[in-house]
Amino acid sequence: MSDITVCCSRCGAEHSASVPQSVNVATDPDLKEKVRSGELFTWQCPHCGAANLLQVPFLYHDPNERLMLVLTDAPLGAEGLPEGYTGRIVRTVGDLIEKIKIFDAGLDDLVVEMCKFVTCQELKKDVPLRFVRTDGADAEMTFAYPEKGEMQLVAVGFNVYEDCAAILQRNPHIRSSALGLVTIDQAWLSRYFQ
Numbered sequence: 001m002s003d004i005t006v007c008c009s010r011c012g013a014e015h016s017a018s019v020p021q022s023v024n025v026a027t028d029p030d031l032k033e034k035v036r037s038g039e040l041f042t043w044q045c046p047h048c049g050a051a052n053l054l055q056v057p058f059l060y061h062d063p064n065e066r067l068m069l070v071l072t073d074a075p076l077g078a079e080g081l082p083e084g085y086t087g088r089i090v091r092t093v094g095d096l097i098e099k100i101k102i103f104d105a106g107l108d109d110l111v112v113e114m115c116k117f118v119t120c121q122e123l124k125k126d127v128p129l130r131f132v133r134t135d136g137a138d139a140e141m142t143f144a145y146p147e148k149g150e151m152q153l154v155a156v157g158f159n160v161y162e163d164c165a166a167i168l169q170r171n172p173h174i175r176s177s178a179l180g181l182v183t184i185d186q187a188w189l190s191r192y193f194q
């Protein structure tokens with residue numbers, strides 16, 4: 001835990017807040033749920049009641065899945081990632097939660113980014129899609145995107161996931177660029193697909 005000073009985005013009042021800097025989800029499943037729900041990163045201002053989002057560096061470690069998710073805005077290299085681990089750098093709390101959902105669902109985040117790309121083309125929209133959920137193995141995936149101030153949901157069949165997985169299999173250089181601690185998002189994918 002570290003004590004930091006936070007500043008309310010609405011009224012500007014300052015408070016001190018205790019913030020965990022990491023979670024080992026094998027030893028602290030309750031904390032994992034607070035990360036996954038976003039609760040850990042929100043605080044309510046005692047002066048004006050506004051809900052605020054904390055933007056702090058955070059390490060999410062799942063030793064069973066050999067997964068490390070690093071929330072940071074600092075540039076990071078692959079050093080320090082244990083052998084055999086999947087490492088991802090995320091820039092926002094929303095990105096962190098999305099990655100947790102993808103890995104918890106047993107999905108491959110490279111394939112999911114590819115699915116987003118394909119789905120945007122299908123929708124003929126350039127929107128930031130977020131993975132929301134899947135209803136079990138081989139089931140439809142649900143993505144969300146903002147439009148006219150509301151969240152729209154779009155269902156994507158598992159066949160799209162399988163097609164995207166096949167494309168990645170035929171292009172092994174894409175996967176080999178995702179070793180170490182890397183950011184896997186639409187910007188990353190756009191290096192390979194336009």
Ligand SMILES: [Zn+2]
Nearest residue numbers: 008011045048
């Ligand atoms: Zn306030």
